[in-house]
Amino acid sequence: xxxxxxxxxxxxxxxxxxxxxxxxxxxxxxxxxxxxxxxxxxxxxxxxxxxxxxxxxxxxxxxxxxxxxxxxxxxxxxxxxxxxxxxxxxxxxxxxxxxxxxxxxxxxxxxxxxxxxxxxxxxxxxxxxxxxxxxxxxxxxxxxxxxxxxxxxxxxxxxxxxxxxxxxxxxxxxxxxxxxxxxxxxxxxxxxxxxxxxxxxxxxxxxxxxxxxxxxxxxxxxxxxxxxxxxxxxxxxxxxxxxxxxxxxxxxxxxxxxxxxxxxxxx
Numbered sequence: 135x136x137x138x139x140x141x142x143x144x145x146x147x148x149x150x151x152x153x154x155x156x157x158x159x160x161x162x163x164x165x166x167x168x169x170x171x172x173x174x175x176x177x178x179x180x181x182x183x184x185x186x187x188x189x190x191x192x193x194x195x196x197x198x199x200x201x202x203x204x205x206x207x208x209x210x211x212x213x214x215x216x217x218x219x220x221x222x223x224x225x226x227x228x229x230x231x232x233x234x235x236x237x238x239x240x241x242x243x244x245x246x247x248x249x250x251x252x253x254x255x256x257x258x259x260x261x262x263x264x265x266x267x268x269x270x271x272x273x274x275x276x277x278x279x280x281x282x283x284x285x286x287x288x289x290x291x292x293x294x295x296x297x298x299x300x301x302x303x304x305x306x307x308x309x310x311x312x313x314x315x316x317x318x319x320x321x322x323x324x325x326x327x328x329x330x331x332x333x334x335x336x337x338x339x340x341x342x343x344x345x346x347x348x349x350x351x352x353x354x355x356x357x358x359x360x361x362x363x364x365x366x367x368x369x370x371x372x373x374x375x376x377x378x379x380x381x382x383x384x385x386x387x388x389x390x391x392x393x394x395x396x397x398x399x400x401x
Contacts, residue, residue, distance in 0.1 A: 140167050140174050141222075150197075150223035150289065152190040157216040159206075168194060168219075170288050181207035182215055190219050195289050195315070195374055196248040197223045210388045225250040229284065230269070231277040231305060232295035233260040236320065239363035240293060241269040247367055249291065254280045256301070278304035286312040291370055293350070294319040303332045310342040316370050318350035320362075352379045 144151035144167075152168040154177065161178035168190035177183055185208030193200055199220045205212020228249035230237050237253050244251040245268050252271040255261035261274045273280055277296060286292075292314045296302055302319070306329065309317050319326065326348045333343060351365030352372065372379035377387070 140169070140172075144169060145222055148224070150194050150221070150287070152194040152219055152221045152223075154186045154190050154217050154219045157201075157218055159215060166190070170194075177215070177217065179207045181209075182217075184208055185210070186217050186219070190221075192374060193219050194221045194223055195226060197221050197225045198248060223289075226287070226289035226291070227252065227285075228291040228293065229254060229281065230293045230295060231255070231281075231301070232297065232320075233257070233262075233266060233272070234295055234297075236295050236359040236362055238266045238268070239359035240295070240366065241266050243360075243363040243367045244291070245270070247370075255296075276304075277301050278308045281305060281308045281312070286314050288313050288315050290314045291316040292318070293366060297321050297325070299328065299332065302329055303336065306333055306346070307336050307338065310338055310345060316373055317346055318366055318369065319346055319348035320350050321348065323349060347373075 141151065141153065150170060154166040154168060156162060156164045156177050159178065164175070164177045166173060166175040166177050166183060166186055168187050173187050177186055182204055185204050189202055201216065201218050203213045204210065204215045204217065206214045226249055228244040228251045230240050230244070230251060230253045233253055233255035241251045241253060250270045251268070252273060253261065253266050253269045254273045254275055254277050256274065256276045258274045261272050263269070263272055266272060292309050294302060294305060296305070297320055306319065319329070321329070330343060347369060351362060352368045354365050354368070356362040356365040368379060
């Protein structure tokens with residue numbers, strides 16, 4: 135499939151795709167298409183293609199467009215290859231389940247990261263714009279019923295803050311059957327163990343259960359709703375970049391972009 139047909143097909147089907155264009159050197163004008171599960175084209179070297187693909191996927195997941203510079207073979211500190219990456223994508227969705235204090239903070243951070251944030255709660259007294267003003271949408275519905283009818287893509291983040299078994303287990307049963315990039319669940323380790331036991335009884339296997347980020351967030355000592363939202367956002371970014379989320383000073387990996395293919399982190 136050639137460049138133009140791939141691009142037109144993605145735009146027609148509203149499938150996220152990024153177009154990377156080289157702006158200098160012998161390969162001036164060369165293009166690389168970066169889709170959710172494929173790439174087409176060549177920017178001049180395998181290393182540069184790999185580096186731009188990783189950067190393009192990160193930009194695409196946030197529906198962002200940017201100019202990036204690399205070394206001739208994709209080195210992150212170089213300036214020999216300037217590449218313009220243009221994303222053709224709607225904002226990714228972040229669905230936050232449970233209209234609580236933490237949801238207010240999560241909606242603010244989610245929007246800052248470029249997500250379209252929808253907060254879902256079955257209780258109309260809590261699910262109001264006045265309580266969560268930064269959410270793009272507030273939906274009064276049973277969480278599992280909402281998610282079963284929602285469009286979930288590999289860029290979607292699902293954050294479960296309901297902390298109630300009658301909501302959590304049916305919701306997670308649906309969530310784990312989607313292609314969501316991130317499924318974070320708030321609660322203590324004991325609460326989560328009870329959830330996992332119920333999900334196993336519902337037929338969810340170990341491979342599916344391993345997708346859950348629970349307890350949710352990175353271990354930064356978060357206590358307040360705002361700190362917790364930051365820890366969740368950091369985990370989403372780390373997972374997207376195939377990083378473990380440790381301190382940069384304690385690693386030799388590049389500061390920006392995904393981990394090199396030979397050293398990909400596991401999360």
